[in-house]
Amino acid sequence: xxxxxxxxxxxxxxxxxxxxxxxxxxxxxxxxxxxxxxxxxxxxxxxxxxxxxxxxxxxxxxxxxxxxxxxxxxxxxxxxxxxxxxxxxxxxxxxxxxxxxxxxxxxxxxxxxxxxxxxxxxxxxxxxxxxxxxxxxxxxxxxxxxxxxxxxxxxxxxxxxxxxxxxxxxxxxxxxxxxxxxxxxxxxxxxxxxxxxxxxxxxxxxxxxxxxxxxxxxxxxxxxxxxxxx
Amino acid sequence: xxxxxxxxxxxxxxxxxxxxxxxxxxxxxxxxxxxxxxxxxxxxxxxxxxxxxxxxxxxxxxxxxxxxxxxxxxxxxxxxxxxxxxxxxxxxxxxxxxxxxxxxxxxxxxxxxxxxxxxxxxxxxxxxxxxxxxxxxxxxxxxxxxxxxxxxxxxxxxxxxxxxxxxxxxxxxxxxxxxxxxxxxxxxxxxxxxxxxxxxxxxxxxxxxxxxxxxxxxxxxxxxxxxxxxxxxxxxxxxxxxxxxxxxxxxxxxxxxxxxxxxxxxxxxxxxxxxxxxxxxxxxxxxxxxxxxxxxxxxxxxxxxxxxxxxxxxxxxxxxxxxxxxxxxxxxxxxxxxxxxxxxxxxxxxxxxxxxxxxxxxxxxxxxxxxxxxxxxxxxxxxxxxxxxxxxxxxxxxxxxxxxxxxxxxxxxxxxxxxxxxxxxxxxxxxxxxxxxxxxxxxxxxxxxxxxxxxxxxxxxxxxxxxxxxxxxxxxxxxxxxxxxxxxxxxxxxxxxxxxxxxxxxxxxxxxxxxxxxxxxxxxxxxxxxxxxxxxxxxxxxxxxxxxxxxxxxxxxxxxxxxxxxxxxxxxxxxxxxxxxxxxxxxxxxxxxxxxxxxxxxxxxxxxxxxxxxxxxxxxxxxxxxxxxxxxxxxxxxxxxxxx
Numbered sequence: 105x106x107x108x109x110x111x112x113x114x115x116x117x118x119x120x121x122x123x124x125x126x127x128x129x130x131x132x133x134x135x136x137x138x139x140x141x142x143x144x145x146x147x148x149x150x151x152x153x154x155x156x157x158x159x160x161x162x163x164x165x166x167x168x169x170x171x172x173x174x175x176x177x178x179x180x181x182x183x184x185x186x187x188x189x190x191x192x193x194x195x196x197x198x199x200x201x202x203x204x205x206x207x208x209x210x211x212x213x214x215x216x217x218x219x220x221x222x223x224x225x226x227x228x229x230x231x232x233x234x235x236x237x238x239x240x241x242x243x244x245x246x247x248x249x250x251x252x253x254x255x256x257x258x259x260x261x262x263x264x265x266x267x268x269x270x271x272x273x274x275x276x277x278x279x280x281x282x283x284x285x286x287x288x289x290x291x292x293x294x295x296x297x298x299x300x301x302x303x304x305x306x307x308x309x310x311x312x313x314x315x316x317x318x319x320x321x322x323x324x325x326x327x328x329x330x331x332x333x334x
Numbered sequence: 335x336x337x338x339x340x341x342x343x344x345x346x347x348x349x350x351x352x353x354x355x356x357x358x359x360x361x362x363x364x365x366x367x368x369x370x371x372x373x374x375x376x377x378x379x380x381x382x383x384x385x386x387x388x389x390x391x392x393x394x395x396x397x398x399x400x401x402x403x404x405x406x407x408x409x410x411x412x413x414x415x416x417x418x419x420x421x422x423x424x425x426x427x428x429x430x431x432x433x434x435x436x437x438x439x440x441x442x443x444x445x446x447x448x449x450x451x452x453x454x455x456x457x458x459x460x461x462x463x464x465x466x467x468x469x470x471x472x473x474x475x476x477x478x479x480x481x482x483x484x485x486x487x488x489x490x491x492x493x494x495x496x497x498x499x500x501x502x503x504x505x506x507x508x509x510x511x512x513x514x515x516x517x518x519x520x521x522x523x524x525x526x527x528x529x530x531x532x533x534x535x536x537x538x539x540x541x542x543x544x545x546x547x548x549x550x551x552x553x554x555x556x557x558x559x560x561x562x563x564x565x566x567x568x569x570x571x572x573x574x575x576x577x578x579x580x581x582x583x584x585x586x587x588x589x590x591x592x593x594x595x596x597x598x599x600x601x602x603x604x605x606x607x608x609x610x611x612x613x614x615x616x617x618x619x620x621x622x623x624x625x626x627x628x629x630x631x632x633x634x635x636x637x638x639x640x641x642x643x644x645x646x647x648x649x650x651x652x653x654x655x656x657x658x659x660x661x662x663x664x665x666x667x668x669x670x671x672x673x674x675x676x677x678x679x680x681x682x683x684x685x686x687x688x689x690x691x692x693x694x695x696x697x698x699x700x701x702x703x704x705x706x707x708x709x710x711x712x713x714x715x716x717x718x719x720x721x722x723x724x725x726x727x728x729x730x731x732x733x734x735x736x737x738x739x740x741x742x743x744x745x746x747x748x749x750x751x752x753x754x755x756x757x758x759x760x761x762x763x764x765x766x767x768x769x770x771x772x773x774x775x776x777x778x779x780x781x782x783x784x785x786x787x788x789x790x791x792x793x794x795x796x797x798x799x800x801x802x803x804x805x806x807x808x809x810x811x812x813x814x815x816x817x818x819x820x821x822x823x824x825x826x827x828x829x830x831x832x833x834x835x836x837x838x839x840x841x842x843x844x845x846x847x848x849x850x851x852x853x854x855x856x857x858x859x860x861x862x863x864x865x866x867x868x869x870x871x872x873x874x875x876x877x878x879x880x881x882x883x884x885x886x887x888x889x890x891x892x893x894x895x896x897x898x899x900x901x902x903x904x905x906x907x908x909x910x911x912x913x914x915x916x917x918x919x920x921x922x923x924x925x926x927x928x929x930x931x932x933x934x935x936x937x938x939x940x941x942x943x944x945x946x947x948x949x950x951x952x953x954x955x956x957x958x959x960x961x962x963x964x965x966x967x968x969x970x971x972x973x974x975x976x977x978x
């Protein structure tokens with residue numbers, strides 16, 4: 105028992121593949137509750153999937169951008185399509201326009217895509233619109249691969265939007281949907297329903313929400329994480 | 335890696351200059367590396383005086399103000415919204431930011447890091463030309479032509495624009511104040527005022543101490559109304575006491591005194607009190623002139639000048655005015671019009687003064703009238719800075735007996751005028767192309783014969799004269815003499831294709847401005863060793879080409895090179911683009927020459943390429959492009975290969 109603890113302290117468990125060891129190493133304690141918003145590395149991402157059930161549906165594409173200090177660097181974006189041999193459900197094709205099984209030389213398999221993603225995120229704060237779903241999709245793959253799950257802090261832009269609006273009482277369903285919020289915050293909705301397009305739109309939304317929260321005195325990661333889960 | 339997001343950025347950028355001028359691949363590469371910045375109202379993106387960072391900015395949504403901070407007071411220079419680019423010129427020209435960029439509403443800004451493709455942008459001739467033309471043309475023109483201009487200048491140049499409230503410059507001019515004694519009749523005083531072209535006369539005692547002042551207004555309100563008779567002494571209508579100030583006073587002081595006392599004239603005395611002699615008068619009009627923002631006033635001042643020194647003084651003030659225009663990026667077409675007006679008026683006044691002098695010497699004016707012609711750059715209305723004078727004189731045809739005395743009179747007049755112009759600062763022409771040269775002071779008949787000789791017996795020397803004389807423009811006197819000569823020339827050229835061929839060939843004589851390796855060709859030796867001759871290498875080829883083509887098209891009265899090209903663009907739609915480029919290029923070259931001249935306090939003709947900023951060098955190089963194309967057009971049109 106004590107030896108396990110020592111082993112953990114001395115270094116990563118050698119059984120993990122390289123990408124995961126590097127991932128674990130990235131949690132070096134530099135990111136904490138007192139980290140100011142300006143210094144937080146955010147990874148805003150979105151996945152397109154074959155359906156809404158994390159247990160049986162599969163990832164079709166992952167799109168992500170990095171946000172730091174009120175800036176998105178397009179030079180550091182993640183935009184990959186996943187090769188799936190999965191029989192698609194008609195509806196999702198309509199939404200995403202991705203035809204699974206079509207061989208595109210740029211496409212990579214699901215495991216490779218998730219490895220990319222994990223390497224891309226490292227210890228960043230993960231952000232998404234209804235981020236829990238996208239995280240669970242990634243975790244599903246990681247679980248099957250190495251029996252692990254993502255350890256990052258998460259922020260849900262839908263939850264942040266609720267916090268910003270401060271509305272009490274009944275609200276129309278869909279008030280915090282991405283489309284509605286884009287209209288509310290005047291964000292151009294091009295490339296909606298591609299993983300990368302949605303990730304980019306969500307990143308812009310994130311910055312606009314953060315600016316409003318900051319005006320109300322939310323200045324650190326700790327303050328952000330206090331938002332109600334959604 | 336897919337490119338969903340950059341493609342969207344690309345679609346946005348390609349709608350706006352200068353990005354719409356880039357090729358697809360380059361713009362896509364730029365789009366892939368863009369930084370999308372979220373900026374809140376009140377944020378400063380960069381500050382005036384900061385060295386440029388490595389980014390060009392374009393507003394995706396929101397609004398940014400570009401402010402010029404002067405004495406801590408920000409002045410709004412431009413408002414940027416969706417699609418507007420800012421911060422580009424300082425970056426490419428390696429100059430500090432001339433303005434402060436301040437976000438005024440929640441904005442998304444695309445920041446483009448040019449590290450890596452700065453060179454590509456600079457070398458792209460379309461982009462450089464875009465930047466050059468936004469630099470060269472006036473603001474209004476730009477809004478029409480290609481969206482918003484970029485008002486990014488050197489900082490020190492911007493700083494120069496604000497004229498300090500210095501000591502009153504026109505004091506010197508009014509050192510000889512118009513005065514009279516209190517018992518002078520009002521009629522006499524009025525005559526003195528109109529003769530001296532002044533709006534006021536100071537009433538002084540025997541010791542020249544001021545007693546009062548009579549102004550135009552007093553004459554209007556007290557005399558013209560019949561209230562006071564013309565034969566009364568001025569003392570009856572003068573305003574007294576007169577407000578006096580000392581000789582060392584600033585414009586601001588003068589303004590305060592005038593406003594405080596609700597007066598339009600101040601009297602300058604030796605010690606600033608009314609108990610010392612008058613040394614000058616300052617009117618509100620003088621103030622406006624000192625502030626230097628009104629060319630019309632300058633021109634009126636010229637008409638009051640009595641000698642070369644005074645004229646020179648005005649010409650120097652006109653140059654200050656021009657400097658301000660140049661640095662404020664006012665359109666060259668406007669600047670050259672204003673400066674030509676000033677030059678024309680200076681010449682006219684010189685002629686009038688010289689004639690008056692000859693009248694005084696008792697010389698009888700001949701019955702035959704004359705016309706004074708400006709040649710060369712002044713003829714083309716392109717003289718911004720003072721250069722050598724080039725002029726000629728036509729007088730009306732006279733019976734043979736009268737020829738000698740008439741010619742003598744005009745030669746003597748020309749002698750006086752050219753000497754006066756030399757005093758004003760226009761050097762004598764080293765080639766003696768002046769009206770004081772007996773060869774260039776001729777009767778209309780003689781001039782017609784002279785031009786016929788040049789046209790029908792073209793020789794290299796004749797062609798050289800043609801390049802100077804064909805740009806003549808009547809300045810003073812009987813314009814119909816010039817019109818008659820022009821008619822004669824067009825009649826003759828009609829049947830003389832060979833003459834135009836010679837002229838065209840001459841237009842190709844100027845050596846190319848760039849070496850094989852695209853370096854500037856500099857002078858090999860002499861006084862201007864290692865300097866670039868912008869006139870001979872870049873401007874003359876364009877001016878020469880414009881002259882041949884416009885003569886061929888038989889269009890008279892348009893002398894200005896860029897206006898000639900504009901006219902040609904109208905006449906020959908096939909070459910519209912080339913002619914328009916040539917017109918733009920010529921304007922840019924004129925601006926560079928003026929800038930260099932102002933900087934080096936000379937005519938601006940020679941300068942060291944190494945003293946230009948990189949962007950300026952790129953801009954200049956792009957101006958040379960139409961030269962080459964025009965020269966091949968001339969070669970083809972006049973089949974010059976055979977003539978060589």
